[in-house]
Structures are given as structure tokens and as C-alpha cells.
Amino acid sequence: MIEKLNHVAIAVPDLEAACASYRGMLGAKVSKPQDEPDHGVTVVFVELANSKIELLFPLGDNSPIQGFLDKNPSGGIHHLCFEVDDIMAARDHLVSEGARILGSGEPKTGAHGKPVLFLHPKDFQGTLIELEEA
Numbered sequence: 001m002i003e004k005l006n007h008v009a010i011a012v013p014d015l016e017a018a019c020a021s022y023r024g025m026l027g028a029k030v031s032k033p034q035d036e037p038d039h040g041v042t043v044v045f046v047e048l049a050n051s052k053i054e055l056l057f058p059l060g061d062n063s064p065i066q067g068f069l070d071k072n073p074s075g076g077i078h079h080l081c082f083e084v085d086d087i088m089a090a091r092d093h094l095v096s097e098g099a100r101i102l103g104s105g106e107p108k109t110g111a112h113g114k115p116v117l118f119l120h121p122k123d124f125q126g127t128l129i130e131l132e133e134a
Contacts, residue, residue: 005081007053015055028046082130086133099123
């Protein structure tokens, strides 16, 4: 069902410093910040040959990323994102297997303009999983 790894998301306490590290020390191509109000985050993508790293920074007082950073002040890996061909078929299959979909269970539009869903980390060995329709 899952296809390629789309990105690894890392919550960061200082977006500018994180971008500078990836751009300067690692020589990576780093996108401009993009606000995603529906998800409560500002995102930056670090482009790799075979995938991306998504840097997440809280946007607004109710950002779920702020809660993560409160528990992990230095930041850290927040989630893994995998591509799927058909997000609704993937959702239905996962629910039939007992997986829990976070939120309403309906896809939202993600940072790439495509439908996304998040799966409960307790169902995947403590790892938050995002599915994005390819």
C-alpha cells in the first residue's frame, strides 16, 4: 500500500537556525518558509535527491508542534510521510485493520497541495505516520 518515503518531518524550536544549519553546514537546497494555517505550522522543505526533510515550526497559539516542542525543547523527529496511490482506499483499508485515523478521518490538504491523513502513533510503534496521495 505505501509507496516511497515522501519526507521526514522534524520539529524545530528556531526555524531560521535550522535552515541555516541545513543550508550552510550541509549545503542543502532549502525552500522558503510556507505557512500552513490548517495544520498550525510553518514548513520549510530541505530537498534531497530521493526524498525531503520537512522542518516544522509552530504557527499560532494552538499549534500541535508547540506541544511537541514543550516536551522536546531541542526539537526532534515528529513524523514520517509515505505516499499512497489512493488515500481514501488506504484509509478504508487501515480502518478495517484496526488503525486509528487522527482528526475527523477525512483528508486535509497538505503542504504539497495534496490530500493527507495522519495515523495514530500508538498503532505504529510510537511513530506518527502521515499518508499523502501521490
